[in-house]
Amino acid sequence: MSTNLLNLFSKATDATATEQGFHYQKLKTLKTWLENRIAGKDELIFCDTDDDIVQRDTAAGATKFRQVKLYSTNFSFSTDEVTKSLANFFMLYTQGEYLFEEVVFAFETNAGIAKETRGNDADLLREWAEHQGDLSDELLERCVTRVKQILDPYIADGYAKEKAKDHEGLFLKAKNLYERLPDDFWRSFVKSVRWEFDVIPRDTAIPQLTAEIAQLIGQLPLPVNTKQVSSYIADLHWEIVQRTIDKDPERRVLSNGLLDYLILHHGDKESHWYAALFDKWSADPKVGRFHVGSFLEVVSATRHCRWNLIETGHAPLWLEVMQQFIRLPDIPIPFKRKAIYEYLFLKMQAARAKGEADASMAADAPLVVEYFEHLEERHELADIEEDISFLQIVTAESKITEGFADDAAIEAWTEKLRSSINTHLNNARDVNEHCLMLEMKGTALMSLRHGMHDIEKVKAAMDIFRQIVPLLPSANHYTISLLSELLKQMADVYRLLGEKFENMVDEIERFRLEIAMAAPETDRRLKAAKDLVQSGATLLAAGGTRNFLRALTIFHKVVEVWRMQETMDAHVLALLGIGQVYHALGANFAGKYYALCAIWSAWHTGDEKVMAKLGDCYGMVFHADYLQGAWFSALGEYLPYMNYQKELKNGGHLTDDRVIKNFLDLVLILESAEKVHPDLVHLINDYKTRLGDLYTKEMAYLVEPLQAHLKATEDHRSFVVERVMDAPFNDAGAERFIRFKMLGPTWEIRFQNDHVMTAIAEEFAAVLQVILCEIGRSGKDIALPEKTICINIEQCDGQMEWPVLEGEIWTLRIPAADKHEPGTIRMHYAGVGNHVRSILSEISLLPKDEVETFYLSLLKERQMGQKALSVTSYQRAYFQAMDEEIFDLLARRHFSQVPGRFDHPLIDTLAVTA
Template structure:
């Protein structure tokens, strides 16, 4: 048995033999399979008819068509990564001509068709490092493309990996038995025994016993890197079984295993089309749900293979196969009254509808999938033996599928489905099992980057897990929630859950959770570090180090993953940054570091190294890096008054307070609650204005608390006065009421709709999210004492670079909803514009003629048009000025508002009186026109079904909302020339 180095040498030798024996076709297949395994899974040959791929991916198809017609059509293939198209080319050209060959092929690829972002070039000869770099530089400068060269040596080494060695076996005739046995051979002893048995078998396989053994082996080889080299052997054995067995059902099962193994293990079904045709012809004869499920699964594989050009069947055949399965499922559902069988059929029907029909590649039928599974959920209580836990696992697995997973999770009823299944699981198997499924879904969402969805699922899990026997799992879930909040910039929500983890672990008699004390405290410190609250970082690091000493085992060697390594790194960065920002603050930092006994030697090496690295960078670059990597300015918790600012859902949230121990613990709790609520509602559109909400918080003389809105047309300003005694015990309720008020202020939803949504959020468990274990301020004060807080003298120190703007990066999942608003259609917009023109012109017909002769008005119009005003904006504002002038002369709005409004409506519906008093032209200034258009925007909001909850409106935010979501500043229709 060879070593890996020897094996690479053997492969290298076989590669060199390809050219003399006219092995280009085999080398192309080899490169394509290797590229699928290592670079890009979505790869198609450049040769072959374009129609084989339908209308999927036009740019990609255009490029592929060009390659098909190009001089290198027989040595290229293409892929589509998330960033853009990739081109691949391969050659057997010898070393002396390789440079000119690569340059020629690159120029061909880049000459026409869709541009690519990368070119991966495979060759059997070796390419020196110098030549590789020269070619890469040429490709970048002359063609603006990245060039990667995979020469014979690199290919040989790649083919020695467990999951790619089968490529060498199939295309280079390298004996499979040359591959070194894995170190953990005992764990796969059964498999190696089967390999040995079947390689020595004298008789042909023919019965179910043989099939059972080979099925286990072929699936193991398909999905296990160490065994993938054996797949060709097992496929051959399964083909022997199909040919020798007298059982039709066994032939079908063998066909299924071969097709799946060939596609999943080797990347293609080509060559098995006739067997598949026979397989699907028998679908009408099936009766067992498991056989129908196999047919559905295999059809889904065939559909995917067709999109990847990995099977040679027509769309018509695929469509016929699918129709036969649909007909069979529906006929069995009509015929069966057994709940268990119906559940199995409904599950299968849902799986079939996940994949679009062949002729309608982009028309998914996820609605039918969800409907089938919701029907299953209603029925499953009557089928106690239905494998409900497996079905829940399948839901999680489906979420991991490209495209399909996204469509499933975005379906409005998917959460309803998972909630029903979780409740059924809890009823059948207990809450712990349901919690595991929530956790599994959360991890899938997290891996997909759907952080908010992951947070919601883990919140469900932690509630069902919260028992002494599963406390460790619950606290790990809590820490995971904390990390998710921090990742999207909701740092105080993250800090709350990290504090709760540490506190619950500290007060538990369960020894298994003791390590989570220091982990929770360390993560709390990391949260403060991420918002530049360096005093807070040192406060919680002090407590974290005490917990490490008390509850963790001593370590001999400090690894990069250890909490201490992170503490040392962050402290070194703070110290180095302080030296650049304000050396006067070095004493503060050094005094805190000196408290960490036993770590001094580490800083002797780390700090000079950090300073050398940071001294190379310009300060503006350092500041930019801070904006990209953290959420608030450095030393944000210094100063007599402290401020927290963050952006979420389009709103800038700002909180200010005197930097005292008592207020800090309460204000941070308020911010944490606001952030938890924002994360909870982020998945729905609350029609928020892009405005700023600012709250000044202080202690007052009131026994409860007093919230006062301060008039401002630029932002929402509030003053919250707390009771020094009552606030500590009711801080969570105060935070909740304030958060609801602030959210309502920024939302345009009618009050009833807003309240209904808040109530729905509480029904879905919001209260369990904003209150966990203990209120935030209680946790804070139990872990950080007042004398420790005040020992830093943070309130008398100044925040460095306080005048320099700090603009942290906003996580995309907290972005403002900018889609077109509900009810908007082009047709309705045109109808509204027609009414606006008619209603605006009617009461100012004669005034318009006079104004058209006034240069000051014309100048104002030209100025406003340059700012984006359309004619209907000008007419609307002009009409309001005229109407208000006439009505105010008759009735004062302060005297009788109702009568004033009634008279206004009367005049607006009547043509202008030719003898009416002329409105002074000075009334039509730019400022007055703008003001009256702003006033009209409130009516526009009302007509759209919204309510404005601001006492003094933020007109800029309203204008922005209408312009972005209802095309207020861009929509127009053909209209007469009004002379201005």
């Protein structure tokens, strides 16, 4: 019969009946927790479960039960706390759960052992404590006998109390089992008991224990502020108390990961951020498929670990997760290269931190080969700096790990990288790219092996950097301040290397003096941009069409100033700001264009902090089509928006005001669909299924009230109409009509409703709206008639064709322009702008030459062309953000136009502009 049955006699152990005793137990727990973390011991600590403290190392198959007592009197075998603890230890020992583990039962107290008096067997307890772990046969037998003397009445008393109710005879069976326990069982139990008598006065036990804990906190392999040790102790003690009283036993556990989280979370904002990620990925490190948001947060955490926390032992977690990303079949090549870079860099740094070589590095050699096989597949040219750094660390590792990379391969990769830099330098698309590639060329020369002495390399690199200086006045998106800072760091390293490197320091400092006036220019421009932002915000707060139009010019200028690598996050925000202003003006396609440009810019930086704004960018694209009534497009756009928002903002659906607003707009679309267009009912139900728990559970508190309100609304059409600029679901059908009213005319743009033509036609609509807003901002009335201007757009191959007017319909033939070649795109947009100019000149009631002159003045004096063409073309940005699969997902072309489609009243959003 299993000894589990003996657990019937177990009784609840009493914690020390004082607040100090409770406090002492928790401090003992904290000390153990800290000692485990410092020693790297992967052990779980359970608070107040089977005992005061339970420590389990499942991998080692070891469990330790601890009774912790704070007392002012000493102990003997006649002390109740000793007898109760032994009884509790015995009952735990009989549990089958621990029979196959190495089990230790520890009685710990600040007190000592009492003097021998009649019947207390204090000398036996002292002898047992002094020889624990190495009991002689004779001493072992005496200890067994004494333990039996304690437990026999304990079992007898328990049976006597339960005898009358023992209808099934379980207590009797347990009592009989106890009486037949073999001697080996008793000997094994006694050997598992440990005694710890600290012999510290009660009044000094807690202060002494607290001081020991304070020292341990300073030894943690984590960033700890030594001035806040008492605050750490308070936070950790509070955590232990909360877990001790938690009703769920599974939550009464302390781990090394939890300790790291709490210590890191105690720090600055960056530590809070990292602590949350570490906690999240420690709990579930599995990667199912590629999500850019998840990938970017792991990249950020990996870098933070490499730079700041390499001693913590966190590296294995991030290495495991990054390996999973590398192996994903659906990971895009640029991201896979970044994953390889982060994985190997962290692995090398972790090995250096331990002061020993990592024997597994040679097995990663194929990853290095794969990285350089795809050298040209990167987010943007600035990422060449990572290629240079990666080649440096590969070269260093090759000297340590045999078989990692041979000299011939390194030389080939070096030449391939140099050739790539020269190719991009010779084919630079503009002066900004020219400056960047000169910087990359000089950096590569200084950092990589070129068969040159150090002083020769430095001189040659400075000569390359000097070629940047005369280009700076024309380079509005490049700043030399980052190069200046990089060179300062190099000079500092040379200084540390000793006197013989002083000539290299002199060369670097000589060049830094030459650019001393140019380097701070970025700061001055950024300060001016911040002042402009404040002015623009003031205008927006004032409200009104005229102020919105004035704010546009300000924000456009800000976008140009912030269009640099080190300020790309602000640049993306400025693009979104422009999009918001256009939306306020009713120019939804112009607003959508700038949101698409924000997506493009965020994606192509490759910077995780900038890409974290992708959710906001997609949210604005969704908002634009929602306002325009293009609800098929909006539904397609909400899916990537939802994914990015969840991935990049840890499920921000419940808190962010903008997220909630967009979700409410989505609810209106879904709950209105059947009344607006009955044929959509099955499609909408399928879409709700795609949203899953988000719609039915997570955000039900928003869905249900709106459902009830719409159900109670009699005039459903009016309720919807006042919230959008054109009829809802107006992008249904084989042919699509874009309609809006600005500066008098109603503009109606017709085109084939497919993926490519949507990009072409929306691009034209966006350019038209930008130009109309600039005309409105000027305050000049160019006398446009209040009638419908019908524009039919078709796709053509090759050159853009001149507009054709047949009756009342203009036909424009515009080519697809999915290219990122500045010269070609500028020509394309000049053609689109000429289409607009031609139409405006023809329909205006003013003389044509007057309209033409005014139009040219907008191009020259107000840089209207730069506002119509931002960081890339509409088509290019659209195709990247919205692939054809998303476009076709809802089969919009197979539904008829919404009944009463053209009855929706349009409002002239620029009627008051003077």
